[in-house]
Amino acid sequence: MGKYMGRYNDDYFVDFEDMTSDVEDRRYVRSDKRDDRFDRRQYSDEPRRPVRRREDANRTQRRVTNVYDNRRSDARYRDDRGYSRSRYHDERDYDRGYHDRGRDRYGYDNFDVDGTRSNRNRAPSPDRRDPRQGSRRRRKKPNMFRVAVISVALLLLIAIIGGIIAGVSAASKPAIHSLTVSEVAADQVLLSWEKVNKVDGYRVMMAKGDADLEEYQTINDPDTVTATVTGLEQASSYRFAVTTLRGNKAGKPTETDVVHTLPSAPEITTIQSTDPGTIHLEWSKNDSANGYIVEYKKNSEDYSNDTTLSIGDPAQCSADITDLAVDTDYTVRVCATADLGGAVKSAPSAEQTVTVTAKKVEPVPKAADQKADAAIDPDKPMIALTFDDGPAVNTDSSDRILDVLEKHNAKASFFMVGYYASQNPDNVKRKAELKMELGNHTWDHSRYGNDVTPDDIRRTSNQIHDITGQFSTCFRSPGGMTTSTILNECAAENMAAYYWSIDTQDWSSRNADAVYHSVMDNVKDGDIILMHEIYDSTADAVERMVPELIAQGYQLVTCHDLITLKGGAEPVPGTQYVNAFTKSEF
Structure with missing residues (x-):
């Protein structure tokens, strides 16, 4: 009979003599690798010199007995080609794999020399622990780079989906573009904007100061892109907004910056030249003004900063313009000013023209009251x-x-x-x-x-x-x-x-x-x-x-x-x- 090369048992080989085998003159070689690729029997016709461990006879005999018992039980788990089933093939063979190796499921040698379970020979395998000591498998550490990449990808996906939803929502409720305010006067302004396609009309809103926006006008013609807002108060702050209408749904309002209406233009009530080289001027009072500007010029010239008087007292509604050329026609106008986060100037009053006198003129007194002629009969034509x-x-x-x-x-x-x-x-x-x-x-x-x-x-x-x-x-x-x-x-x-x-x-x-x-x-x-x-x-x-x-x-x-x-x-x-x-x- 040939020699049988015993199973690889962790770190040594053992020779067995006088043992019969199903396959004569063959050596069963077990890989010393724990990887699955090598965790099966291989056949070799060439004898391999066994590695013998120097141990005492009793210990050697004890291991021989264990291996022999394992060899007999191992025959039950070979496939039709004689290969031993891997202990990793399925969960059913999990424990069997360990029996095939002479170990129990917890990494201990199955039997001692007397056939009883022994814990003396081996420590538990590092990848198999007693369930009482925790998980049976080693937990892998998470790959932080992979986690970061996946997180970024998820965030990008959420942002893209949100953008698509916002785009669809915005497309269903288009907004106003290029809303402008022009022709600002004391009591009205003109709003204009770009035409928006596929809408049914527009809604104009306004608010005075910090109040909430309220509807001012609904425009049912989508081609109308202007609106004149009237009835405003002079020297006041307003906000305006325009939104699109599609059916009964309104888009997001487009709001203007704060707009300041102008003060009302004063009215010249008196203009005369009663002293040489002087014009005396009076005008109506504006309760919303904080001052006035008087502008004057010769009829043949233009207005300039050199021919301007500034009145800082809102209660003063008269002024004398002096050092003028005599026997010369001058044109005068007055503007009111207001402070609304900055100087705001009204439109000028109607121009008045006066000839500057070269000699002193007495003011005109009122005409005497008249009485009707008593000889007139009111009942006759x-x-x-x-x-x-x-x-x-x-x-x-x-x-x-x-x-x-x-x-x-x-x-x-x-x-x-x-x-x-x-x-x-x-x-x-x-x-x-x-x-x-x-x-x-x-x-x-x-x-x-x-x-x-x-x-x-x-x-x-x-x-x-x-x-x-x-x-x-x-x-x-x-x-x-x-x-x-x-x-x-x-x-x-x-x-x-x-x-x-x-x-x-x-x-x-x-x-x-x-x-x-x-x-x-x-x-x-x-x-x-x-x-x-x-x-x-x-x-x-x-x-x-x-x-x-x-x-x-x-x-x-x-x-x-x-x-x-x-x-x-x-x-x-x-x-x-x-x-x-x-x-x-x-």
């Missing part, structure tokens, strides 16, 4: 004949008209130009002596509407006063173009203003018949009739119509008496009348 642009300088038409009125004991109102009055003072004096109403028609009739200044009116009143000792008691605007500045000056001088209900167009036709028929064919009770005393054709027409009007029962009275007696109340200074029953708007 009455009309007021009025004449502009006089007195005539190069013709006697003014005196001819006075002759007719004096002859028939009639009265009329004369709106005179200050310069012409200075050129024909005798005619002015005669009008006063005949108790005609002395009216004011500005200084030289060269300015209209907003160009008319208080100084134009006051210079004429002064001129009439210099000639007659009394001030003008009524006013008519050149061309009928009345402004608030004019009416304010009229109120200051205790004068009412008068328009007309019949315009004879005598300045255009220069025809006596046309003037005559324009009156006689249209006259009615309470009318104010417009004519001009500087035309001979008008004087011819007056000589024909006055006796005929009287014959028809009309009383020819002044404007003051017409309003007082026919209208039922004294005319109000600073108010413009069209006829005895109607006040005019301008």
